[in-house]
Amino acid sequence: MLTHSELRQLFHRHGLAATHQRQIIYEAAMVPPGHASPEAIYDRVRKKIPGVSLATVYKNLRTFIDCGLLGRVSLHSGSLRVESNPEPHHHLVCIRCKSIVDLEEKELAPIRFRHKLPYGFRAQRVAVDILGICKACSVRPRASRKRPTRR
Amino acid sequence: MLTHSELRQLFHRHGLAATHQRQIIYEAAMVPPGHASPEAIYDRVRKKIPGVSLATVYKNLRTFIDCGLLGRVSLHSGSLRVESNPEPHHHLVCIRCKSIVDLEEKELAPIRFRHKLPYGFRAQRVAVDILGICKACSVRPRASRKRPTRR
């Protein structure tokens, strides 16, 4: 948890004004265990700033993501992608054009846990995403990449 | 690629009527490399059945997913989930309540490829999702799980 002035510095380092809303939104996004949804963050922020606008929360989250202060859990939040391959398998995912190519399970050596899984979690299967740049995108100049549909 | 009557059998095995639309939608969802979006599937289907309704496509995709004929690429399509942990790490994902818990990278033995990656793909990082049932959900009776927000 950052102090008030560490937070200011962090924002300034990224060229962002250190507004009150922004600070509270950032803190709300960082509360453990992370992975919050915009709605959940909005709810937390409203407890401290009852008048915040949901749009402000969205604008800030996008700003944070764009400058790397936050990440996103999945590149494919947004629209549904259907999975036609019924076999267990993994994915090569292009972070630029979001395309997905299957990788047969046997292409990867088995995943090994170093310790027992925490939290009474009962694992059923393991899905590996290998994130990178696909052939088409590394040929294509960066500027010409299609603007992602949304999000 | 299934023949017409194999397709009929497949549907009947799942208690689904073998309508013309359904067959075409299924085939459209299965065209390689898979992972199509509903819009993309709709576009393919319209080439064969110009009058299809987008709603019919959505209804069928949901039906297919519900009965296991199709999967979905990510459990988190739908709404954005923010990632507050800047360190490379993996995820334990509950397939029932969609909750996410981080797993430190060092908890997993390094991922090893058995062969070179295909397609000129330039890998940058590997994200592992361990899918299963979280402690809370394995205690909680199945019926009481919250209806997922959407999708």
Next chain:
DNA sequence: CTAGATGCAAACAGTTTGCGTCACT
């Protein structure tokens, strides 16, 4: 003949945008 499927339009949820006003720097 009947349960279930389709098509249409309207409803929704999540997210973004335009614009006037306000606040950091």
Next chain:
DNA sequence: AGTGACGCAAACTGTTTGCATCTAG
């Protein structure tokens, strides 16, 4: 003082639903 942030409402995208009609079994 000027640039960027905020708040509001309206616009948009992706998805679902209600209902009348049609069709496979």
